[in-house]
Amino acid sequence: MVSLDRQECAATVLGGPTAVIDLGGLRIVSDPTFDDAGPSGYLTKLSDPLVDAAELGAVDVVLVSHDQHPDNLDTRGRAFTLEAPLVLTTDSSAPRLGAHAVGLKPWSSHTIARPDGNGELTVLAVPAVHGPEDAEREADGFVNCEVVGFVLSGEGLPTVYVSGDNASIRTVAEISRRVPRIDAAVLHAGAARVLVKHGGRPLSLDSRRAAAAAAVLDAPVVLPAHYDGWAHFSEGRADLELAFEEAGLTSVLRSVDHGTWVNLR
Known part of the structure; x- marks a missing residue:
């Protein structure tokens, strides 16, 4: 049985890209996907959701790296997002995600009061x-579409990086330079491949690049996401474990079953 009781400072992956992060008294959900298995446009979902969205209880913030692809925001995930009190996403996605959606450009930020009484x-x-x-690049300058990741921080809290769908180690290096301390990282891996896009090259981190990103970030806790549940994810948990072992980084990889809470400190 999956426990979704509020945690003090922990995260769990529910499958696909969807993570729940409890931090500073806030419950944060990233890239919610809750549809049943089956066709979803030109993609195919292989696994039913681990939990129903209603089981998450009161959610304070939803992070949407991008809303254009159903493996990051499916039909039930979008309905869940539209009901959230606050949604943080890209400038281009915000108009489609309701009145409570805030679009953020890279290197801009949004602050949220913490229910634990310790600031923001x-x-x-x-x-x-x-x-x-x-x-x-597309006409707007993006590869496939506009995507953002997120860095969560606050006084007395670990700094947590949520990558979103990123395949670029150069981008990870830039984030590491500008945010010199990352305590925990939720990395979207899986080497997503769509044959008609970019010759079938990965659209998200493959396992070796995920290990390289972990090394660049020097994060002591790495929680992988976005590596199973969809047919176009070409590398799974075993590939990640091998890549981190070969890189000498097994100690930082939290390769746990979905629904298992990982301490972020």
Whole structure:
């Protein structure tokens, strides 16, 4: 049985990209996906949701790295997001995600009062590249679409990086330079591949790049997400474990079953 009781400072992945982060008295959900298995546009979901959205209880913030792809925001996930009291996302996604959605450009931030009475949680939007660094850019300058990651921080809290769908180690290096301490990282991995896009090259971190990102960030806690539950994810948990072992980083990888809470301190 999955326990969704509020935690003091922990995160769990529910499958696909969807993570729950309890931090500073706030419950934060990233890239919510709650549809049943089956076709979803040109993608195919392989797994039913681990929990129903209603089981999450009161949610304070939803983070949406981008809303254009159903493996990051499916039908039930969108309905869940539209009911959230606060949604942080990209400038282009915000108009589609309701009156409580705030669009953030990379390196802009939004602050939220903490229910624990210890000031504010700052959510910093950081860049992400949703495909190969050298891929042809769309008219708006993005690979596939506009995507952001997020860095969560506050007094007395660990600094937590949520990557969103990013395939670029150069981008991770830029984040590491500008945010010199990352205590925990939720990395979207899985080497997502769609054959008609960029020659089938990965649209998210493959396992070796996920290990490289962990090394660049020097994060003592790495929780992988976005590596199972969809047919176009080409690398799974075993690939991640091997890549981190070969990189000498097994000690930082929290390779746990979905629904298992990981302490972020």
